[in-house]
Amino acid sequence: MAGPLGEFDRIARFFAPLASGFPGALGLADDAALIDPGAGWELVVTTDALVADVHFRKDDPPDLIARKALRVNLSDLAAMGAEPVCYTLATIFPSTIDEAWLAAFVRGLAADQSEFGIALAGGDSVGTEGPATLSVAAIGRVEKGRALRRSGAKPGDKVFVSGTVGDGALGLLALGGKVKDDPHGTLAGRYLLPQPRLALGRALQGRASAALDVSDGLVADLGHVADTSGARIIVEVERVPLSSAARAALAADPDLLATILAGGDDYELAFTAPEALPDTLAGVPIACIGRVEAGSGVAVLDRQGRPVTLGVSGYRHF
Amino acid sequence: MAGPLGEFDRIARFFAPLASGFPGALGLADDAALIDPGAGWELVVTTDALVADVHFRKDDPPDLIARKALRVNLSDLAAMGAEPVCYTLATIFPSTIDEAWLAAFVRGLAADQSEFGIALAGGDSVGTEGPATLSVAAIGRVEKGRALRRSGAKPGDKVFVSGTVGDGALGLLALGGKVKDDPHGTLAGRYLLPQPRLALGRALQGRASAALDVSDGLVADLGHVADTSGARIIVEVERVPLSSAARAALAADPDLLATILAGGDDYELAFTAPEALPDTLAGVPIACIGRVEAGSGVAVLDRQGRPVTLGVSGYRHF
Numbered sequence: 001m002a003g004p005l006g007e008f009d010r011i012a013r014f015f016a017p018l019a020s021g022f023p024g025a026l027g028l029a030d031d032a033a034l035i036d037p038g039a040g041w042e043l044v045v046t047t048d049a050l051v052a053d054v055h056f057r058k059d060d061p062p063d064l065i066a067r068k069a070l071r072v073n074l075s076d077l078a079a080m081g082a083e084p085v086c087y088t089l090a091t092i093f094p095s096t097i098d099e100a101w102l103a104a105f106v107r108g109l110a111a112d113q114s115e116f117g118i119a120l121a122g123g124d125s126v127g128t129e130g131p132a133t134l135s136v137a138a139i140g141r142v143e144k145g146r147a148l149r150r151s152g153a154k155p156g157d158k159v160f161v162s163g164t165v166g167d168g169a170l171g172l173l174a175l176g177g178k179v180k181d182d183p184h185g186t187l188a189g190r191y192l193l194p195q196p197r198l199a200l201g202r203a204l205q206g207r208a209s210a211a212l213d214v215s216d217g218l219v220a221d222l223g224h225v226a227d228t229s230g231a232r233i234i235v236e237v238e239r240v241p242l243s244s245a246a247r248a249a250l251a252a253d254p255d256l257l258a259t260i261l262a263g264g265d266d267y268e269l270a271f272t273a274p275e276a277l278p279d280t281l282a283g284v285p286i287a288c289i290g291r292v293e294a295g296s297g298v299a300v301l302d303r304q305g306r307p308v309t310l311g312v313s314g315y316r317h318f
Numbered sequence: 319m320a321g322p323l324g325e326f327d328r329i330a331r332f333f334a335p336l337a338s339g340f341p342g343a344l345g346l347a348d349d350a351a352l353i354d355p356g357a358g359w360e361l362v363v364t365t366d367a368l369v370a371d372v373h374f375r376k377d378d379p380p381d382l383i384a385r386k387a388l389r390v391n392l393s394d395l396a397a398m399g400a401e402p403v404c405y406t407l408a409t410i411f412p413s414t415i416d417e418a419w420l421a422a423f424v425r426g427l428a429a430d431q432s433e434f435g436i437a438l439a440g441g442d443s444v445g446t447e448g449p450a451t452l453s454v455a456a457i458g459r460v461e462k463g464r465a466l467r468r469s470g471a472k473p474g475d476k477v478f479v480s481g482t483v484g485d486g487a488l489g490l491l492a493l494g495g496k497v498k499d500d501p502h503g504t505l506a507g508r509y510l511l512p513q514p515r516l517a518l519g520r521a522l523q524g525r526a527s528a529a530l531d532v533s534d535g536l537v538a539d540l541g542h543v544a545d546t547s548g549a550r551i552i553v554e555v556e557r558v559p560l561s562s563a564a565r566a567a568l569a570a571d572p573d574l575l576a577t578i579l580a581g582g583d584d585y586e587l588a589f590t591a592p593e594a595l596p597d598t599l600a601g602v603p604i605a606c607i608g609r610v611e612a613g614s615g616v617a618v619l620d621r622q623g624r625p626v627t628l629g630v631s632g633y634r635h636f
Contacts, residue, residue: 024360029546030468031397031530032364034460037354042342043361046350049408049442049453079349090367090453092410124367130448135367135408137455142352150348212349228347 007125014106015089015123022086022119033121035085037141043085044140044147046076052131057175062101063108064192065134070112071194072215073138075267078201079213081148082140086121092133093125116198148204148211153229153272157209159290160277162197162268164243165218169263170256180252182245190243194267199282204271207281211271217262219310221270222298229272232295237261238303241287258310261300325443332424333407333441340404340437351439353403355459361403362458362465364394370449375493380419381426382510383452388430389512390533391456393585396519397531399466400458404439410451411443434516464523471528471547471590477608478526478595480515480586482561483536487581488574498570500563508561512585517600522589525599529589535580537628539588540616547590550613555579556621559605576628579618 011028019025024034037043050072052058056065070087077084089109113119121139153159171191173179181187197213204211210229214221218240226233242250242260250256272292279285300308329346337343342352355361368390370376374383388405395402407427431437439457471477489509492499499505515531522529528547532539536558544551560568560578568574590610597603618626 026467026469027546029542031394032362032400032456032458034360034398034465035363036360036462039357042352042354044350045353045406045440045455045457047406047408047440047442047453047455049410049444051410051444051446051448053447054445076349080352082350088363088365088455090365092367092369092451092453122363122365124365124453126367126369127372128369128448128451129371130369130446130451133410133446133448133451135365135410135442135453137363137365137406138350139363140350144354147352149344151344224347228345 010125014102015120018106018109018113018120022121025119025121028122035121035139040144041141042144044077044080044082044142045137046073047135047137048073049133049135051133058132060192062104063111066105066108067112067193069134069136070109071196072267073136074116074196074198075194075213075215077138077140078196078198079148079211079269080142081146081201081205082142083202084116084118084138084140084198086119086139088121088137089123090135091125092128094128094130094132097132146205148201148208150210150212150225151228153210153225153231153292154274155231155292155294157272157274157292158276158288159222159233159235159272159292160286161214161218161241161270161289162200162284162286164241164246165214165266165268166246166260166263167243168194168265168267169259170246170249172265173259179249182248186243186245191265194265196267197269197284200269200284203282207277208271208273211269214266214268214270215264217264218266218270219262219298219300225272226296226298232293233290233298234293235290235298235300237300237308239287239289241285262310328443332420333438336424336427336431336438340439343437343439346440353439353457358462359459360462362395362398362400362460363455364391365453365455366391367451367453369451376450378510380422381429384423384426385430385511387452387454388427389514390585391454392434392514392516393512393531393533395456395458396514396516397466397529397587398460399464399519399523400460401520402434402436402456402458402516404437405454405456406439407441408453409443410446412446412448412450415450466519466522466526466529468528468530468543469546471543471549471610472592473549473610473612475527475590475592475610476594476606477540477551477553477590477610478604478606479532479536479559479588480518480602480604482559482564483532483584483586484564484578484581485561486512486583486585487577488564488567490583491577497567500566504561504563509583514585515587515602518587518602521600525595526589526591529587532584532586532588533582535582536584536588537580537616537618543590544614544616550611551608551616552611553608553616553618555618555626557605557607559603580628
C-alpha cells in the first residue's frame with residue numbers, strides 16, 4: 001500500500017480505464033485475465049523489469065517512463081515476429097510517487113495503448129521502500145510455427161540491422177551532458193522513447209533466418225544469435241548505419257565507437273537472411289552489415305578487414 | 319546487474335534449468351516464450367508482485383519465499399477454474415542476495431514446478447538498491463467460456479469457503495511471537511506455504527456461480543464478489559471453518575476474530591453456488607458459510623443474527 005490511495009482505489013481510478021477496451025481483462029475486477037489467441041495462433045509472452053536509476057532516470061517524465069517500459073517489451077514481441085495483444089503491469093512504487101505523477105504515467109500508457117492497439121489485461125500495485133520499479137509482461141500472438149527465432153542463422157547468410165545503431169546509448173550520455181546532441185535532441189529522444197519495430201518483425205516472417213532486438217548492444221546481441229545458432233558472425237564496422245547525430249558525436253570523440261556498438265538501448269531489430277533484402281522493409285530502412293560464417297562468436301572488422309577491439313562486450317547499465 | 323554474476327550467467331546457471339521441460343520457453347535463450355493453449359482453450363494470465371518485508375519476511379527460507387511467490391499466483395488461476403501451464407519470473411534483487419540464497423530459491427521453484435506440473439517460460443533478472451522484489455506472471459488455461467468469475471453471484475445462492483480461514487494471518491502473528499501456534503507450527507506453515515486450490519477450482523466449473531481466492535481477507539474478498547455481482551452477501555460467523563490451532567488462538571484472545579475474518583493470506587477459494595454442495599470437493603473440505611441476497615455489501619452476523627463489527631475491512635500488509 002503505497003501513498004494515500006489504497007491498492008483498490010488506485011487500480012479502479014488509474015488502471016481500470018486502461019483495461020476498458022479489452023474484454024478479457026474483466027475490468028481488472030477478477031483474479032486473472034482471459035486471452036484467446038484465436039485458431040491457428042499461439043501466444044508470445046515476454047517480461048522485462050525496470051528499476052529507477054538503473055533502466056530509466058527517476059526524474060524522467062513519467063509518461064515517457066511508462067511508454068519506455070511498454071516499448072522495451074513490445075520490442076521483444078517485434079523480435080519474434082508477433083503482433084501485440086495486451087500486457088500486464090506490476091507497479092512497485094515508493095510513497096513519494098504522488099497522484100500527479102501517477103496520472104502522467106497513466107497518460108503515457110494510454111498514448112501507447114492507442115498507438116500500438118493494445119490494452120492493459122491485468123496487474124498488481126504494491127508499495128516499496130526502494131526505488132520505483134516496473135514489471136511488464138507483454139503478450140502477443142504469432143501464427144503457429146511462424147515465430148522468428150535467434151537460432152536459425154546459417155553460414156552464408158547476410159546480417160542486417162534496422163534503423164540506426166547507437167543513438168540510445170549516446171542519448172543517455174547526452175542527457176548526462178557527456179555527449180553533444182543535435183538541436184532536435186535526436187539522441188536523447190531515442191533513449192527516452194524507443195520505437196519497437198513491430199511491422200518490420202511481421203515482415204521478416206519467412207525472410208529472416210534469425211532475429212532479435214538490440215537491447216544489450218549490437219555486438220552482444222549478435223553474440224546471442226551466434227551462440228544459439230552455432231555460427232560465427234562478422235560485422236563490417238563501416239557498414240553499421242549511424243544517424244547524423246551519432247556520426248557527429250563519433251567524429252568529435254572516436255572512443256564513442258564502443259558505446260555505439262556495445263552500449264545497448266537501440267531496440268532496433270538485428271537479423272540474418274539467406275538472400276539480399278530491399279533497403280526498406282515495412283517502412284523501416286535496413287542495412288546489410290555483415291555475414292554469417294562457420295565457427296563461433298562475433299568479429300567486428302574495420303575497412304581493411306582488421307579486427308576492431310571494443311572495451312566492453314555487452315550492456316552494462318549506468 | 320546484481321551481485322558477482324552477470325545477468326546472462328545468472329539466467330544460464332540458475333534459471334535456464336527451470337525452463338528445460340517447456341519447449342515454448344526456448345531455453346530462455348530467445349526474446350519471448352511461445353504458448354499454445356490448444357484448440358478450445360483460452361489462456362488465463364495473472365500477475366502478483368512481492369516485496370521483502372511487505373509480502374514476505376526477508377529472512378524467511380529462500381525456498382519458501384520462491385514457493386509462496388508462485389503459489390499466490392497459482393491461487394489466482396485456481397480461482398478462475400484454470401489449470402496451470404507455466405510462469406514468468408522477474409527477480410529484482412539487491413547485491414546482498416548471494417549464490418547460496420539464489421540456489422535455495424531455485425530449489426524451491428523446482429519443487430513447486432514438479433508439484434504443480436509447470437515450468438518457467440521466461441523472465442528477467444535485474445539489480446536494485448531496494449528490497450528484494452519478485453514479480454511473477456502465472457499462465458494457465460481454461461476451456462473457452464468455462465472460466466469462473468467473480469460476477470455471477472445471485473440472490474438465493476449459498477456462500478462457501480474451502481479449508482479453514484484465518485490461519486495465514488494468524489501464522490504471521492505467530493512467527494512474530496504475538497500468537498501461540500500449535501506444536502506442529504500449523505499457523506506459521508499456512509503463512510509460509512499456502513496451498514493453491516487448483517483441483518477444487520477445476521471441480522467448481524459448472525457448479526459455482528462466482529468464485530475468487532481469499533487473499534485480501536474473507537470479508538474484503540466477499541465484498542469483491544458482492545460488488546461485481548451487484549448483490550449482498552451474508553456471512554454467518556459461527557459457520558466459518560477454523561482450524562483447531564485458530565480456534566485455540568481465538569479462545570485465548572477473542573479480538574483475533576478480526577484477524578481471522580479480515581487478515582488475508584488464506585489462499586482458500588470463496589464461492590457461491592445455487593445448490594447445496596457435498597462436504598468435500600476434489601479432496602478439499604468445503605463449508606457453507608452464508609447466503610446471497612439482493613442489495614450490496616457484506617454483513618457478518620453472529621449466532622443471534624446481530625451484525626459483527628470488525629475493526630478492519632481489508633488486507634493491510636504488515
